[in-house]
Amino acid sequence: MLPITSFLSCTEPIDQFECFSKRQKHHAKTYVTGLVAASNKTVQGISNIVLPAKSERALNKFLTEYDWDEEQLNRERLALLQQADDTRWSSEGVVIIDDTFTHKTGKKIPHAGKYYDHGIHSYIWGQNIVYALYADEKTTYPLGFRLYKKNDKRRIELAIELVDELIEIGVPADTYLFDMFYSTEEFVTHLEGYGKEWVSAVKSDARVSYGGDRIRVDALAERIDTVPRTVNGDTYHIWTQKREVGRLGEVKLLITEKESSDEDEEPSVKYIVSNKIDAPASHLIELYAMRWRVETFFRDTKQDLGFGDCELRHAAGASRHWHLLMLAYSLLKFGAAHSALGTILGHASSLRNDVKRSFRESVQNLLSWALTSPDRSIDELMQQIDGMFI
Template sequence: MMPITEFLSCTNLIDDFECFSYQQKHHAKTYVTGLIASGNKTVEGISKRVLQSKSERALNKFLNQYDWDEDRLNRERLTALQQRNETRWSQDGVVIIDDSVTHRTGDQLPNAGWFYDHAENDTVWGQNLVFSQYADEKTTYPLGFRLYEKEAETKIDHAKALVDEGHEVGVPADTYLFDSWYCSQELVKHVESYDKDWISVLKSNRHVEYGGEMIRVDALGKRIDTTEREVDGETYNIWTKKLNVSKLGEKKVLISEKVTDDEDEENPVKYLVTNKIDAPTTQLIRTYSMRWRIETFFRDSKQDLGFEDCEVERDAGANRHWHLLMLAYSALRLGVADSALGTVLSQTTSLCNDLKHSLKEAVQNLLSWTLRNADQGVDGLMDELNGVFI
C-alpha cells in the first residue's frame, strides 16, 4: 500500500531508449517502477500507487494503443545489459530454453487455455510462454519469449525461433540447455546448425543402443557400474559413454545420481545427453546445473514482478506487459550493478536482494517527499495520497 513518490533510479536507463517518445518514456518508467515496487501490479494498481502516473487510462493507452516497437525495446534492453561487466554476456555463458504457465481466470485473455503445470503437477487454466534465458557465473536475465497457442506453432517451433533471435542479436554463448520435453531431433539439429553445443535431460523411457540392442535408458542405468565423483562439494555416482540415442544419433550419455545423507531429500537419477562428446563429466554436470537459473526467473517474476498480473485482453497489450517485465528484471540487475553493492548482489541468482535494494530506495523517496512537502501538514499530505487507499 506504500505510495511511490518518485521513479526508481534503476529506470533511468529508459531515458536513453529510442523506441519510446518523450511521453512514452514517462509511462514506461511508471509501469516498470510499479512492477518492481507496487503491491498491486495491474494497470489500475500501478496508476494509483505511482504518483507520477498520468492516469489509468493513459497507462492503458500506452500498453494497447501507442505506437512503439517492443522488438526494438528488447534489442535496446539487451544492448544496455552489455554496457556493464557484471551483466555482459560471453561465450562461456549458456542459453536456457524452457516454458512456464501463468495461472489466470479470464477466458478472453490471449491464447488462454488448459495447460499442464509441472510445478503444480496438475492442469491449470492460463497462458503458456516459451522463454530463452542467458546465464553465466555472475548474472542471468531473459533474452526473449513467445506466447504459445495450441492450434498454431508448436513449442519446438517457438524454441527454434528464440534460437534464431538469439543469433540475430549476437548472443555469443556456446551452449544451450533444455529439459527432456525440448530434447527433440528438430531442436538439437537447429541449435547445431549455428555450430552450438547443447545439454539436455533424457526421459527415462528414451532408448539407447547398448550391447548391440536398443534399451530404455533407465534399464541401462540398472546394468552399469558407476564411479563416485565430487562436483562443487557434492558427491555423485556417475557413468558416461558415447552411445547411439534414439532419433538423436551418436551422442554422449551421462547417468548421474547425487549422493545425500538426508533421508527426506529426493535423490533422482538424471540421464543427461549432449553433443559435447569430449567435455569432462564434471563440466557437463556443472554446466547443466545452470538450467535452474530460468526456474528462479519464473519464480521471482511471478512472486515479485507481476508475471501473472496482466489483465490486458488484447494480444499487443499482453505482449508489451511481458516485454516491460523483462525490462524491469534487467533494470534491477543494472541498477544494483551500478550501486556500491553491485559486485556482490549482481552475482546472486535470486532477485530478492535486488528488490530489497529498490524497495529501500522507494521508502527513502517517500520520506524525502514528505520532508519536502512538510509545509502542507499531515492533512494536506494525506489528501495527495488519498487515491492510494481507495
C-alpha cells in the first residue's frame, strides 16, 4: 500500500465542525482519510499509512480518551449534508430501519455475542447494530445507529429510540421502511403516533382475516387470483386488499410474486403490509424496493470503509469508530454532490467509485509530495515511507 501524504480533499468540511478542537480535527481527518484510502483500516494501519498522523497512540486516545461529543458530531454531519441539493433530505424521502452484524473473533470485543446471520445461514460471533438510513431518488446516507447489547434493550426498543432521535433532529421523511423483524404492533404504533406512514414485509405465517377465518398469509396466497402488472420494467403478479393482519390492525396487504427470466430461480413471493391504505400497489412495490439501499450501505461500508475492522476493546472507542465511518461515508457523498463529475455519476455509481476517486487523489498527492522535495535524495524519501512496506 502506498503511503498517504496528505489528507483527502473530502475531509475539508471537518474544519467547520465545532464538536472537535483544532487538534481533534487533525485526528478526525487522519482517521477519515484512512477509512477511505488505507487498505488496513485499524488504528495501527491508519497511523502507519497516513503520514500526517501524529502517532498510533495519539489516534487511539482520540478514539478512547479525548473529550468530544458523538451526538454533536452526528448533528453537524447531517447539517452539512443539507447544504447540497443532491444530499438534502425532504418529506418525499424515506427512512429505512434495519440491523447488521460485524463478524469478530476476539471474546473481549465490547458487546460481541453469538448471533444467527440469515445472510450466510449460520451462527457467527460478532456485534449487532441497528441502523437508520435516509434515502430518496438522489442519495442514501446513514442517520444514526444503536449497538444491541444482550440482556439490555430489545432491538425494537433501539429502533424506537432511533425514531425519537430522528424526529427530534428534524428528519422530514414521511415514510419508514423496515423488514418483518420490526413489523410489530409496538413499533408501528410508535411511528403512527408521529403521523408517519410505513411499509414492511411480514412473515409467511402471519395471520390474516379472510372469509371469517384467521389463516396464514401464505395459505391465503394459494386461494387468491393475482393480476400481472409492470413496475419499473419488471412484471409482478399482484393481489391486494385491505385486511386485518396479525396485531397490526387493518392494513393494506399486498401479495406479490416477481417474474424471473431464469427458469431455475425460485419464485420471489413477498407479503407486504402498509398503513398507506389508499396507495396503489405499484407505489408500495417501488417503496419497498428502496429498502435494498440499506443492504448496499452495509455491503459498501464493510468492503470499502472498514465497518467491521475496529479492533478496539473499548466500547466508547468502537462507537466513535462507527460515527467516524458515517462521517467518511457522508463526506464522500457530499464531495461527489459538489463535483460536476460526481453529480453526473452519483445517481448510477456505488460508493466504490467515490473511494476510487479518493484513492486516485491520494496517489496524486504522493507524486506531488515526491516531486516537490528536490532537496531530498531517493534514499531519504524512501526512509520517510519505509515503514509502510514492513
